Amino acid sequence: MHKVELSYLLSPERGKDALIRNPLMDLLHAVREQGSISKAARALDLSYRHVWGALKKWEQTLGRTLIVWDKGQRAQLTEFGEKLLWAERQAQARLAPQIEALRGDIERAFSTAFDDDAHVLTLYASHDAALSALRDEAATRRLHLDIRFMGSVDAIAALNSGRCMMAGFHTLDRPGTSTLAARTYRNLLKPGQHKLIGFAHRSQGLIVAKGNPRRIRQLADMQQPGLRYINRAEGTGTRVLLDELLAQDGLDAGSLRGYDTQEPSHTAVAQAVASGAADAGLGIEAAARDKGLDFVPLVQERYHLVCLKSALPQAPVQALLAELQSAAWQNTLTGLPGYSGERAQSGQVLSLRAMLPWWNYRKTKTSRS
Numbered sequence: 001m002h003k004v005e006l007s008y009l010l011s012p013e014r015g016k017d018a019l020i021r022n023p024l025m026d027l028l029h030a031v032r033e034q035g036s037i038s039k040a041a042r043a044l045d046l047s048y049r050h051v052w053g054a055l056k057k058w059e060q061t062l063g064r065t066l067i068v069w070d071k072g073q074r075a076q077l078t079e080f081g082e083k084l085l086w087a088e089r090q091a092q093a094r095l096a097p098q099i100e101a102l103r104g105d106i107e108r109a110f111s112t113a114f115d116d117d118a119h120v121l122t123l124y125a126s127h128d129a130a131l132s133a134l135r136d137e138a139a140t141r142r143l144h145l146d147i148r149f150m151g152s153v154d155a156i157a158a159l160n161s162g163r164c165m166m167a168g169f170h171t172l173d174r175p176g177t178s179t180l181a182a183r184t185y186r187n188l189l190k191p192g193q194h195k196l197i198g199f200a201h202r203s204q205g206l207i208v209a210k211g212n213p214r215r216i217r218q219l220a221d222m223q224q225p226g227l228r229y230i231n232r233a234e235g236t237g238t239r240v241l242l243d244e245l246l247a248q249d250g251l252d253a254g255s256l257r258g259y260d261t262q263e264p265s266h267t268a269v270a271q272a273v274a275s276g277a278a279d280a281g282l283g284i285e286a287a288a289r290d291k292g293l294d295f296v297p298l299v300q301e302r303y304h305l306v307c308l309k310s311a312l313p314q315a316p317v318q319a320l321l322a323e324l325q326s327a328a329w330q331n332t333l334t335g336l337p338g339y340s341g342e343r344a345q346s347g348q349v350l351s352l353r354a355m356l357p358w359w360n361y362r363k364t365k366t367s368r369s
Contacts, residue, residue, distance in 0.1 A: 002062065008106060020099055024058050025088050027051060028081050031067055035074035118142040121316040124155040125168025126237045127265040128303055129286035130200045130339055133332055134323070143319045149265060151235035156188045156306065165311055166320070168199065170237045170303040172244070175356060180244045182358040191352045191359055195312045197305040198345030199324065203338040204241060205297040206280045207270050207288040216280050216296060219245055222256050229258040230269050230278035238266070242282050245298065267291075285338025295338070302344075302355070312349070321347045 006020060030040035041051040059066050066084075069075040077085070092099075112118045119142065125131055127149045135145040150158075152169035159167040171181045189196075208216050214227060222229050232238040246253055253259050258278060263269045266287035272278045274291045288295040311317055323329055324347030334341035353359055 008103075010110065020092075022088070023054070025085060027054060027058075028066065028077055028085055031055075031075055032077050032081075032085070036069075037067075037075060040075075112142075112144060115142065118144065119316040119319045120144045120146060121166060121320055122146045122148075122164040123166045123168060123305075124148050124150055124158040124164040125166075125305075126150070126152040126155060126170055126303075127267070128168065128170070128200070128202075129266070129284060129290075130202070130303065130333055130336055131168060133336060134329065137329060137332055138320070138323050141323065143316070143323055145320075151233060152237035152240070153184065153188070153235040156185070159306065159308070160188065165314075165316060166197075166305055166307045168303065168305050170202075170241075170301050171356065172241070173201070173300045173302055175358075177358055180247065181240055182356075184240050185356065186358045189306065189352065189356065193309060194306050194352060195309050196350045196352045196355055197307070197321065197324070198302070198348045198350050199305045200303040200333060200346065201340040201343040202301060202303060203285050203295075203297045204238065204282060204299050204301055205285065205295055207266075207273050207283045208280045208294050208296060209273060209276075210292055210294055212294045212296070214279055218249075218296075219298065220249055220251060222280060223251070227257065227280070228278045229256040229261075230272045230281035231256075231259055231262050232269065232282070233262045233264065238282055241299070241301070245282075286336050289337040297338075304350075304355070321349075323347070 026044065027040065030043050031037060034040045034043055037051055037055070038048050041048045044051065055066055062080075064080045065078050066081040067075055068078055112120065121143070123131075123145055125147060131145075131147055131149075135147055138145055148164075152167075155164075155167040156169060158164050169185070171185070172179070175181045206216055206219070206222075208214065214221075214224075216222065216227070221227070231242065243253070246256075261278070263272055263281070266283040267290070269278075269281035269283045270287040270291040270293055273281060273288075273293055280296075282298075285295045285297070305320075307317055329346060330341045333339050333344060333346060
């Protein structure tokens with residue numbers, strides 16, 4: 001059975017009807033009405049050669065003959081050609097309302113591209129509940145965030161390779177100069193090349209079952225026999241944070257049963273706990289509360305946005321900064337479980353060296369002997 005493919009055209013004005021047209025049907029209809037290929041070509045304002053070639057190409061594609069004629073006789077459609085026209089009429093009659101609705105949806109989507117006051121910003125980012133809320137809220141003010149969630153490392157790499165305008169990642173509130181986060185992000189972010197933008201201040205901790213029946217209070221508790229941990233993928237900011245906390249507590253990754261079991265987002269970790277597939281996993285409080293679970297806070301962290309210095313004055317970035325600084329967004333952020341709007345510095349361009357103090361250009365002086 002042959003498959004159907006749909007396409008659309010962009011034009012200043014709508015056509016005379018709402019149908020999805022296929023040029024073959026126009027050719028067949030013209031031949032049937034005119035009785036010859038030459039007259040059909042004139043009716044369609046096309047050359048004889050074009051119509052003849054198109055019909056032969058369609059016959060080859062469909063594996064069926066479309067037109068027959070004898071010398072001195074009118075050209076006629078084969079039974080297959082007639083059935084094609086019949087099927088097309090039936091489909092158009094049944095689907096006309098859906099086709100009109102689909103065309104309206106496509107027109108509304110493309111209206112953004114022709115609206116000089118609307119902006120689209122491509123953002124690759126570590127998974128975050130506040131970003132999802134921001135996307136919904138900003139869209140009402142014609143700022144459309146094209147967000148693709150992925151690991152923090154991959155998001156910044158995408159920014160540096162030009163695949164997005166902005167990236168989102170997170171670190172401890174005050175990361176040390178010798179932390180795993182410093183080793184992970186130091187070579188990806190450069191003062192003078194990147195601009196850091198405040199976004200959110202949030203809690204990360206252990207997502208546990210409602211009522212915390214296993215009495216899990218800290219990461220070390222996960223070493224108890226029978227407890228199952230659910231992890232995030234390597235390269236995610238939460239995985240970096242977990243490995244950092246394990247090192248701080250002198251714990252070995254191998255002591256966590258389930259360390260190699262991975263989920264792609266905070267929501268997926270919460271779902272794994274809610275379904276009983278795991279007893280705990282590191283994540284954000286908003287994901288835990290959304291699934292009706294309990295949350296054991298462990299650390300405070302900042303969620304940063306970052307763009308190239310050259311992108312900062314561009315209209316989509318400036319529109320985002322204005323949105324982040326708005327009172328409406330501050331209220332939304334404060335209302336999310338585990339987020340603090342007061343310390344977030346949302347929309348403020350921050351010093352990369354101050355917030356992520358990992359660069360030291362001072363050379364140690366050596367005395368001459």
